[in-house]
Amino acid sequence: METNVSEERQLDVEESQALTPPKKGGWITFPFITVSVLAVSLAVSGGLTNIIVYLIKEYNVKSIDSAQIYNIVNGCTSLSPVAGAIISDAYFGSFPVVAFSAVTALLSLILLTLTAALPTLRPSPCPVGSSICETPSAGQLALLYISLGLLAVGTGGTRFNTITMGADQFDKPRDRDIFFNWYFIGLYAGAVLGGTAIVYVQDSVSWALGFGLCAATSAISVIVLLLGVRFYHKPSAQGSPFTDLARVVVASIRKRRIAVPPNNLGYCYGPGEAGKPPSSSSNVPSQSFSFLNCAALISQGDTHPDGSIAKRWRLCTVQQVEDLKALIRISPLWTSGVVVSVLIATQNSLTVLQALTMGRSLGHHFTVPAGSLQVVTLTATAIFLSLLDRLLLPLWHFLTDHIPTPLQRIGVGHVLNAAAMAASALVERRRSAIVHARHAEGQAGWIVPMSALWLMLPLAMTGAAEALHFPGQVALYYQEFPQSLRSMATAMVGLIIAAGFYLSTAVVGLIRRATNWLPDNINTSRLEYAYWSIAVLGMINFGYYLLCANLYKYRRVADMGEPNQR
Structure with a gap:
C-alpha cells in the first residue's frame, strides 16, 4: 500500500513538473547574449570606423565634407538608441526590438558591401588630392545613405536594449553586475577588433571583403541571438x-x-x-x-x-x-557634457584627416589604417578605467579618506579633454611646420615625413578623460534621478554623445565659413588654429560647469556615504 501511495505521489510530481513551464532566464542565456553583443559590436565598428576614408577614396567626397558626414552618422547612431529604449519600454519590450534591430543592421551591412563590390554603385576612382574628380550621382549617394541610415537604426535597437534584456534574465543584483561587466567587455572587444582588424582588411585588401566580413559577423550575431530565444525571460512593456x-x-x-x-x-x-x-x-x-x-x-x-x-x-x-523637476535641475550639468562631446567628436574626425597625410608604416610590411587610430581612445579609456578601479581611486581614498564624487570626476574629465585638444594643436603645429618647410624647399607630395604615432598622445588623453567624465555622468544621473527614471541614466549619456556629434558638424561648418583655416587640402590648412579654438571652448565650458556644480545640491547625499562634496 505504501509503495502504491509513493508511486502515485511521484506521478503527481512528474505531472505537475510537466505542466509547469520551465523557468526562463538565468545563466543559460549568458553565452547567447554575450556572443551576440561581441559580434554586433565588431560588425558595427568595422562598418563605421573607416567611413571617412571610404568616402574620400571611393566616393571622391572632399575631406572636410567626409568628416562632417561622419559626425552626422555617428550622431544618428548615438541618438537612435534613445529612441530604441523608449519604444522598447513603452510598446514591445526588449527582445523584439533587439531582434528586429539586429536584422536591420545585417541588411544595412549587406547594402554597404554591395556599394563596395559593384563599381556601378560608386563614381570612377580619383587619386587622393586631385582637383578633378567625378562626383557621385544622386542614386549612388542615396544607396550609401540608406545603408548608413539602416545601420543607425540597427544600432539604436541593440546598444541600450541588449543591456536591459540581459539584466532581465537575472534576479540577483550580483549576477546582474557580473553580466554588466561582461557586456562592456564584449562591447569594447568587438569595437577594438572592428576598428583594427576589419579596418586593416578594408585598407590593405579590399573594401568589399572588409564590409563583407562585417555582414558575416552581423549574421552570426542574429543567429546566436535567435538560438537562445526559448531560454529568454521576456518581460512585457511597462510603459515609458x-x-x-x-x-x-x-x-x-x-x-x-x-x-x-x-x-x-x-x-x-x-x-x-x-x-x-x-x-x-x-x-x-x-x-x-x-x-x-x-x-x-x-x-x-x-x-x-x-x-x-x-x-x-x-x-x-x-x-x-x-x-520632472529632477530632470530640470540636472539639465545645466547635462548641457556642459554636450560641449565636452563636441570636443571629442571634432578631434576624432579631424585626426583621421591628419593621419592620412602622415607616415603610418610599422616596419616594412604593415601600415596602420588611418581609421584605426580612433581605437587608441577606446583602448585608453578601458585601461584608465581599470587603473581608476584598482589603483587611483583606492589611493585617493587612502590619502583623503573619501572617494571623489561624480561631480569631481566629471570636472577633472573636463580639464583633461581641453588639455587633449591643446595637445592635438601642438602635434598639428609640428606637422604643419614640416609641410611648410618642405614647400619652401620645393618638395612636393601628399605624405608628410612625420609619424602618425604622434597623434596617439592626444587621443590617449581624450580616452583618460572619457574614463572620468562619462562614467561619472552615468553615476550622477543614476544617483540623482528618481527611481522611476534611473533607466534613463545611460540614455542621457547617449543623448550627450549624439548632440556632440551634431554640434561638432555645426562648429566645423562655422569655422569653415568664418575663416580660411579648413580648406579641402589639409596640408594647406591652419588646423592647429581650429584645435586651439575648441580647446578654449573647452575651458570656457569648464568654467560654466564649475558654476553649475557649485549651484547644484545633491538630492541623495546619504547614498554616497560621504559629506556633500563637489
Missing part, C-alpha cells in the same frame, strides 16, 4: 517614463490658473491618497519650479470615487511632478 513627464507638462499648462491650496491639501499623492498629504514630508511638493505643482492639484472630475486618477492628462501625482 517619458509619457509621465509629458503628462506633467500638459497638466500644468491646463491648470495654470488654479490657486495653490495651503498646507499641501488638495494634491494627488498616489492611489488612495488623493487630497491629503502623506505622513512623510519626502513626497510633499517642493517649492522649486512651483509652477509645475498645479499638475498634481485635484479638480472636479479628475478622480474616481475610490480616489484613483480618472484623467491622466489632467492630473498627475506629486512624485511624477518631482521627477
